[in-house]
Amino acid sequence: MDASDQPAETGETGETIPTRRHMLALGAVGVSAALTIRPAFAQTAVSVMNCQIPVPGPTGAGKYIDTAGKLVPPGTKGAFPGSARPFTGEEVKRAFRGQTLPGTTYNQSQAYLQYIRRLQAGQSGFTCFASITTSR
Numbered sequence: 391m392d393a394s395d396q397p398a399e400t401g402e403t404g405e406t407i408p409t410r411r412h413m414l415a416l417g418a419v420g421v422s423a424a425l426t427i428r429p430a431f432a433q434t435a436v437s438v439m440n441c442q443i444p445v446p447g448p449t450g451a452g453k454y455i456d457t458a459g460k461l462v463p464p465g466t467k468g469a470f471p472g473s474a475r476p477f478t479g480e481e482v483k484r485a486f487r488g489q490t491l492p493g494t495t496y497n498q499s500q501a502y503l504q505y506i507r508r509l510q511a512g513q514s515g516f517t518c519f520a521s522i523t524t525s526r
């Protein structure tokens with residue numbers, strides 16, 4: 391029997407001193423946990439990039455969006471029609487950092503971003519928006 395295989399001993403302070411084998415086992419558990427968690431982070435990052443936020447959502451179809459991000463009747467002065475396509479999480483993330491949303495003017499992009507900021511739980515695109523804001 392090798393010294394590293396012997397049971398743990400008690401040191402001068404009364405604490406158990408782990409054996410070499412026990413320490414190696416703890417290290418293996420740590421590596422296993424790290425290898426399991428890393429793909430989850432990568433998968434989360436990919437899903438944030440690919441999630442979609444419709445502007446407006448299905449319940450606001452046909453309505454316009456004013457500069458405060460509120461839904462208003464079509465034709466309202468100073469308001470913009472909804473986007474023809476949803477924006478990806480990555481596009482919205484870049485827009486929050488200063489770029490405009492694809493296919494929009496600066497003012498239109500700002501109105502859409504205000505709409506997105508106002509999203510609440512249960513609305514289409516909210517989960518994607520929450521993922522973007524928590525992954526910063």
